[in-house]
Amino acid sequence: MRLVAAAFFVVSSLCAAQTYPTRPVTMIVPFAPGGPTDTLARIVAEPMKTSLGQPVVIENVTGAGGSIAVVRAARAAPDGYTVILGNWNTHVGVGAIFPIQYDVLRDFEPIALLPFSYLWLVGHSSVPAKDPAELVAWLKANPGKASAATIGTGSAAHLCTVHFQNQTATRFQLVPYKSGAQAYQDLVAGHVNLMCAETSATVQYVRGGKIKAYAVMAPKRWSSAPEVPTVDETGLPGLHIAFWHGLWAPKGTSPEVVGRLNRAVVDALADPASRQRLSDIGQEIPPREQQAPRPLRDYQKAEIDKWWPLIKAAGIKAEQ
Numbered sequence: 001m002r003l004v005a006a007a008f009f010v011v012s013s014l015c016a017a018q019t020y021p022t023r024p025v026t027m028i029v030p031f032a033p034g035g036p037t038d039t040l041a042r043i044v045a046e047p048m049k050t051s052l053g054q055p056v057v058i059e060n061v062t063g064a065g066g067s068i069a070v071v072r073a074a075r076a077a078p079d080g081y082t083v084i085l086g087n088w089n090t091h092v093g094v095g096a097i098f099p100i101q102y103d104v105l106r107d108f109e110p111i112a113l114l115p116f117s118y119l120w121l122v123g124h125s126s127v128p129a130k131d132p133a134e135l136v137a138w139l140k141a142n143p144g145k146a147s148a149a150t151i152g153t154g155s156a157a158h159l160c161t162v163h164f165q166n167q168t169a170t171r172f173q174l175v176p177y178k179s180g181a182q183a184y185q186d187l188v189a190g191h192v193n194l195m196c197a198e199t200s201a202t203v204q205y206v207r208g209g210k211i212k213a214y215a216v217m218a219p220k221r222w223s224s225a226p227e228v229p230t231v232d233e234t235g236l237p238g239l240h241i242a243f244w245h246g247l248w249a250p251k252g253t254s255p256e257v258v259g260r261l262n263r264a265v266v267d268a269l270a271d272p273a274s275r276q277r278l279s280d281i282g283q284e285i286p287p288r289e290q291q292a293p294r295p296l297r298d299y300q301k302a303e304i305d306k307w308w309p310l311i312k313a314a315g316i317k318a319e320q
Contacts, residue, residue: 020080020257024055027247028073028084030066035180036201036281040115040245041085043278047271051264062178065152066090067100074102078252080261083111087245089155092303096311097154104304108248109258110296112265115283116244117200119160119217120228124190125210132214132234139170146172148194149183154316156241157183159307160196160217162314167236187211198243199224200282217241224282244303246296258293266291 025048029041038060045056061069070090076082084090095104121132127146129135139146150158153176161174175192177183180201187195187202188210196217203224205211215231216222217239231239247265249258268274269285278285289295 020260021052021054023081024057025052025080025261026057026059026082028069028082029058029060030062030069030084030086030090031060032062032179032181033060036117036198036243037085037087037180037245039201039281040278040283043274044085044114044247044265044268047268047274048264051267052260065094065098065154067094067098067102070094070104071101073248074107074250076250078109078250078254080249080253080257083247083249083261084108085114085245085247088241088243088303089152091246091248091300092307093154093156093159093311094152095304096308097316105297105301107251109251109253110293110300111247111249111258111261112291112293113286113296113299114245114247114265115269115278115285116242117198117281117283118222119156119196119241119243120199120202120222120225121160121164121194121214121217121231122187122197122202122206122211123194123214124187124192125212126190127193127212129214132229132236135214136168136170139168139172143171144173146193147175148172148196149175149177149187149192150195151177151180151183154311156243157196157198159311159314159316160239160241161194162316163239163310164196164236166314167239196241203282222282223284244299246300248296262291262293 027041027045029038031037041058045058048056061072066089073082073084091104129138148161150161183195184202186192188205199222206213213228215234216228217231219240221230269291
């Protein structure tokens with residue numbers, strides 16, 4: 001009887017995988033609408049529906065640095081109808097500072113590594129400094145008077161800002177925001193002076209002269225703004241933070257369903273219209289061989305091994 005039951009389970013699972021999906025797929029996005037992660041999700045979800053033959057519905061779930069959304073995804077049925085589009089914040093940073101109720105590696109099945117962008121240090125157009133050296137001098141001459149926006153405790157933007165302070169021996173006020181859209185609006189309006197911002201979400205403001213870019217937090221210059229120097233070129237080497245994204249399913253989702261979802265993502269990233277939209281906002285698409293489940297798992301683990309010790313050494317805690 002056990003063998004019959006096991007065989008029935010295998011056959012049923014294979015049949016379910018072959019017919020999947022038969023209804024809409026929910027893609028959880030752990031941030032508010034309008035931010036860079038939400039924008040990326042909508043660009044990728046649109047062509048995915050063509051490949052899957054079913055709508056991919058975006059559900060924005062905010063709070064606690066994105067951990068509320070990730071818990072929800074971890075507890076969802078492992079049937080392929082709930083996935084989560086996370087990023088550095090949700091699947092690396094938050095795990096080092098919050099008492100989270102999930103394991104960022106063990107409680108999810110990786111589906112695909114998604115496009116990424118960089119962070120850069122930007123300031124409102126009224127900031128008198130013209131380059132990074134002048135910026136540091138200005139901050140040191142006005143300790144505690146300037147302000148910098150951050151998005152969530154332990155986020156890439158938060159860690160970047162704290163690390164910049166420590167490396168330059170400067171001090172300024174950190175102003176936390178719940179979403180990138182809110183922070184960018186206040187930066188453009190001059191309510192805050194500085195920010196380690198996501199490049200693709202703020203490049204239009206730089207081009208429009210509303211904010212100025214001081215340095216890209218990467219080992220090479222960004223192709224969409226090649227005139228902006230890297231952080232290494234400004235004398236602050238090593239502060240490299242890629243704002244990468246990934247797609248995950250709950251633990252226990254069958255390999256067949258994961259494979260079906262992966263193919264839909266690969267098709268979406270190969271779609272010419274989607275590639276152009278991603279390029280227009282400065283998102284860089286990983287090579288085809290990196291768009292598989294295993295590369296996402298390996299990359300995520302390497303990022304955790306790199307950043308968790310640095311986050312803890314910086315003393316970043318959830319109550320900040």
